[in-house]
Amino acid sequence: MTTLIEPESIHEIRDIAQTEQQIALFLDFDGTLVEIAPSPEDVKLDRRVAPALETLRLKLGGALALVSGRPIAFLDEMLTPYQFDIAGLHGAQIRMGGALRAQSDAPDSLHEALRELVRFANSHVGIIVEDKRISVALHWRLAPTLKDEALDLMRRTAAKMGPGVRLQEGKSVAEIVPANASKGGAIAWLMATPTYAARLPVFIGDDITDEDGFKTVNAMGGLSVRIGADRESRAMHRLASPTALHRILLEAAENGHLSAASFTQG
Ligand SMILES: O=P(O)(O)OC[C@H]1O[C@H](O[C@H]2O[C@H](CO)[C@@H](O)[C@H](O)[C@H]2O)[C@H](O)[C@@H](O)[C@@H]1O
Numbered sequence: 001m002t003t004l005i006e007p008e009s010i011h012e013i014r015d016i017a018q019t020e021q022q023i024a025l026f027l028d029f030d031g032t033l034v035e036i037a038p039s040p041e042d043v044k045l046d047r048r049v050a051p052a053l054e055t056l057r058l059k060l061g062g063a064l065a066l067v068s069g070r071p072i073a074f075l076d077e078m079l080t081p082y083q084f085d086i087a088g089l090h091g092a093q094i095r096m097g098g099a100l101r102a103q104s105d106a107p108d109s110l111h112e113a114l115r116e117l118v119r120f121a122n123s124h125v126g127i128i129v130e131d132k133r134i135s136v137a138l139h140w141r142l143a144p145t146l147k148d149e150a151l152d153l154m155r156r157t158a159a160k161m162g163p164g165v166r167l168q169e170g171k172s173v174a175e176i177v178p179a180n181a182s183k184g185g186a187i188a189w190l191m192a193t194p195t196y197a198a199r200l201p202v203f204i205g206d207d208i209t210d211e212d213g214f215k216t217v218n219a220m221g222g223l224s225v226r227i228g229a230d231r232e233s234r235a236m237h238r239l240a241s242p243t244a245l246h247r248i249l250l251e252a253a254e255n256g257h258l259s260a261a262s263f264t265q266g
Pocket of ligand 1: 043
């Protein structure tokens with residue numbers, strides 16, 4: 001397993017890893033719990049992971065949430081029969097303790113934008129439009145040479161939609177999301193609730209959208225962990241792959257012990 005630690009963060013990580021404070025665990029989904037796949041519907045979750053997460057959720061007094069760009073309904077399907085706390089659509093939806101606590105409205109001009117994006121996809125092989133009802137993603141993983149054209153279209157579309165939305169770039173994807181939604185905001189919201197408060201936040205993610213979550217947990221004195229070492233990141237620590245993370249989660253579920261140190265050793 002490759003483990004890279006930025007030199008300036010070593011002390012901080014050592015301090016965090018030695019604390020006995022109970023953690024609140026926040027997990028991204030794509031690229032973190034599952035490997036990146038050619039298209040959004042191709043992802044496969046190792047069947048051991050959902051039961052392990054349920055064991056850990058109970059161990060953490062409920063303080064475990066998924067923080068993802070996916071809709072809650074999709075993640076429920078992937079993790080069935082378990083229902084976790086979830087901040088979906090990059091923070092535009094939050095479900096906690098089995099109840100929907102926050103959900104942004106779909107931007108007014110989303111339908112029109114969607115029509116334009118579908119038109120583009122229909123005339124460009126390999127482009128995928130993912131309609132998430134409150135947000136929309138345009139994927140070019142299967143047509144990498146169309147990246148500039150697709151990104152330009154998304155920039156122009158988002159600009160036309162106005163200040164109610166923002167553009168979220170990711171791995172071979174750009175998404176139009178409600179302007180007030182962010183992963184950092186969702187983590188901060190959850191950390192203000194009794195289940196999560198007073199715990200040390202640990203957030204694990206892999207993509208540009210997760211940088212906002214890393215910033216939030218760093219500011220709270222928590223631990224940020226990035227899956228992959230392919231670019232600069234605010235994350236304090238790195239794990240090589242979803243498989244490396246699975247190993248930690250499965251072992252922790254087995255032995256009943258999970259702390260910040262679990263993610264920084266090995
Ligand atoms: O916040 P996440 O849970 O990481 O979700 C971010 C986006 O992930 C998905 O797209 C990415 O994964 C796909 C499947 O591996 C891949 O084909 C695509 O290229 C990636 O960008 C998902 O489709 C989006 O809705 C999420 O927002």
